[in-house]
Amino acid sequence: xxxxxxxxxGQDVQGTPSGGPGQGLRGTPSNGPGALRAxxxxxLVVGDVVTDVIARHQGPLASxxxxxxxxxxxxxxxxxxxxxxxxxxxxxxxRLLGRVGADAAEWHERELTxxxxxxxxxxxxxxxxxxxxxxxxxxxxxxxxxxxDSGASLRxxxxxxxxxxxxxxxxxxxxxxxxFSAPSRALVTAAIASARARGVPVSLDPASAGFLVExxxxxxxxxxxxxxxxxPSRDEACLLTGLPDAADAAAKxxxxxxxxxxxxxxxxxxxxxxxxVTAHVPAVPATPRDTTGAGxxxxxxxLADMLTGAAPEEAAGEGCRAGALAVAxxxxxxxxxxxxxxxxxx
Numbered sequence: 001x002x003x004x005x006x007x008x009x010g011q012d013v014q015g016t017p018s019g020g021p022g023q024g025l026r027g028t029p030s031n032g033p034g035a036l037r038a039x040x041x042x043x044l045v046v047g048d049v050v051t052d053v054i055a056r057h058q059g060p061l062a063s064x065x066x067x068x069x070x071x072x073x074x075x076x077x078x079x080x081x082x083x084x085x086x087x088x089x090x091x092x093x094x095r096l097l098g099r100v101g102a103d104a105a106e107w108h109e110r111e112l113t114x115x116x117x118x119x120x121x122x123x124x125x126x127x128x129x130x131x132x133x134x135x136x137x138x139x140x141x142x143x144x145x146x147x148x149d150s151g152a153s154l155r156x157x158x159x160x161x162x163x164x165x166x167x168x169x170x171x172x173x174x175x176x177x178x179x180f181s182a183p184s185r186a187l188v189t190a191a192i193a194s195a196r197a198r199g200v201p202v203s204l205d206p207a208s209a210g211f212l213v214e215x216x217x218x219x220x221x222x223x224x225x226x227x228x229x230x231x232p233s234r235d236e237a238c239l240l241t242g243l244p245d246a247a248d249a250a251a252k253x254x255x256x257x258x259x260x261x262x263x264x265x266x267x268x269x270x271x272x273x274x275x276x277v278t279a280h281v282p283a284v285p286a287t288p289r290d291t292t293g294a295g296x297x298x299x300x301x302x303l304a305d306m307l308t309g310a311a312p313e314e315a316a317g318e319g320c321r322a323g324a325l326a327v328a329x330x331x332x333x334x335x336x337x338x339x340x341x342x343x344x345x346x
Contacts, residue, residue, distance in 0.1 A: 041168050042093035042118075043086055043303055046191055047079015047175025048153035049098035049108050049121065050130035054292070058138050075111040076132060077153060078207050078296050079175035085300025085322055087116030092307045096120065097165060099156045101128035122160045124152035134292050144292045150181070157183035158190045165194075171307055172200050173299070176207030179223055180215060192226050203229035205299050206236040213239070221256055229306075230257040231299050237262045246270060247277045261302060261316055263295050263323070269316040281316040284324035297326035 057069040083096040099122045100108055108129070112119040130151035136144045156178065166172070172195045178184040195202045204227045206212055212220060217240055224230060230253060232240065237249035237260075247270055250262040254272035262270040268283040301322035305315035 041170030041307075042095050043083075043171045043173065043307055044095045044097065044165060044169045045079050045083040045086070045173045045175070046097045046156070046178065046187070047082065047173075048077040048130060048150070048177045049075075049080045049096070049100050049112075050077040050132050050151070050153050051104055051108075052076030052132050052134055052292075054134045054136060056136045056138050060137075061135070075108055076293075077130065077175075078177055078205065080108070080112060080117075081293050081296035082173060082175070082205070082300040082303070083117045084112070084115040085297045085326075086304040087300075089301045089304035089318065089322065091304055092170070093118060093168075094304075095165075095169070097156070097160070098122070099124055099152045099154075099160065100130075101152045104129040120165070122156065124155055127152040127155055130154070136292060138289070150177075154178065154181035154184050156187045158186050161187050161190045161194070163194045163197075166198055166200055169200060171303060172202045173303055174202065174204045174227075176205050177211070179220065180208070180211045185223065188223065196226055201228045203227065203231060203299075203303065205231045205295070206233070206240070209233070209235040209239050212236060217242075224257060227257055229259045229261065231261050231263065231295075231302070233263050233295055234265065234267075247272075247280075251275050251277050259312060261312060261319075263298050263319070265291070265294070265323075268320055269298070271312050271316055279313040279316070281313060281320055284320050286324035286328040288327040289329070291327050294323040294326045297322035 052074050053071065054074065055069040055071045057067050061067050077098065079098055080096060083094050086092075087094040094116065095118045096112060097120045101124050105121055105123050109119050109121055128151045130153035131149045133147040134144050135147070154177065172191060174188055174191065178188050192202055204224055206220070220240065232253070234246045237246060237253060238244060241249040241252045243249040243252060246262060246264060250260050250270040250272040252275070253262075254260040255275045258273065260270075260272040262272070264270060264283070266283050269281045270277050271279040271281065298319035302315045302319035305318045306312065310318070
């Protein structure tokens with residue numbers, strides 16, 4: 001299962017450095033003391049790039065007949081969305097490694113570049129680009145249901161990884177969707193090992209409570225053993241711990257991962273370290289039009305702020321702002337990268 005590098009970081013897959021050496025903490029474990037301090041360098045996101053088909057409907061679906069809906073096709077994928085929101089927040093270069101089919105490679109590369117992201121898209125010679133159908137009930141909660149064909153997105157494999165991808169990188173973020181197939185799990189293992197060797201902090205978003213059930217909690221926790229920051233949703237945190245209370249779940253997870261930032265939707269976010277919740281960050285009020293992508297927006301803004309030296313509590317506050325912007329404007333991405341623009345959007 002080989003692929004062809006496509007896009008701005010394509011040379012890196014062949015082993016050519018894309019920039020100068022990464023700064024700070026080289027050669028030390030990434031989860032050692034001080035690993036999360038401000039660092040010079042880029043954010044590298046490794047994750048899924050898919051095409052979203054969004055159907056916004058009012059009320060329950062009418063089984064066996066037609067339901068009126070507004071339907072549109074947009075670029076998506078949790079990994080890609082995180083990268084775009086991090087670029088929108090501004091402050092650091094953002095890069096993305098993902099795998100797509102030949103059917104949509106050029107379109108996704110253009111869209112990522114327009115969002116301020118430097119893409120490295122490996123083109124799969126066999127599988128098409130992943131597709132997700134998002135059914136969005138436009139009622140008060142604006143909740144959504146996903147139908148997912150992962151396509152090429154989960155066919156990333158160790159041969160798509162190169163240590164040179166970390167040249168000039170200060171932080172590595174992994175989409176949890178990569179844990180849901182054997183080839184991409186192997187790539188995650190290789191990427192984490194490379195990051196630890198260079199002292200680059202690693203964060204991971206579990207991505208999907210439904211897929212976590214299939215993977216298994218024990219298996220997931222073993223795979224994230226060397227991750228520095230975990231960013232679960234409320235449901236994911238509770239599933240991973242078996243605890244019904246989100247704060248208890250975040251606290252328990254932080255005994256396994258040094259820093260846990262649990263996204264709580266309309267209830268904000270919880271920050272936990274060493275078995276204790278250290279902060280409850282309030283949400284930014286917003287009238288939801290579509291909650292899809294709010295967690296990705298949170299994660300992207302959080303990571304961008306962490307790279308500039310913000311405390312996790314402060315970065316979580318910026319994540320809440322991004323989540324509010326995403327749900328209020330029904331945007332999986334904001335396309336114009338600008339820290340100045342960010343300050344005027346909410």
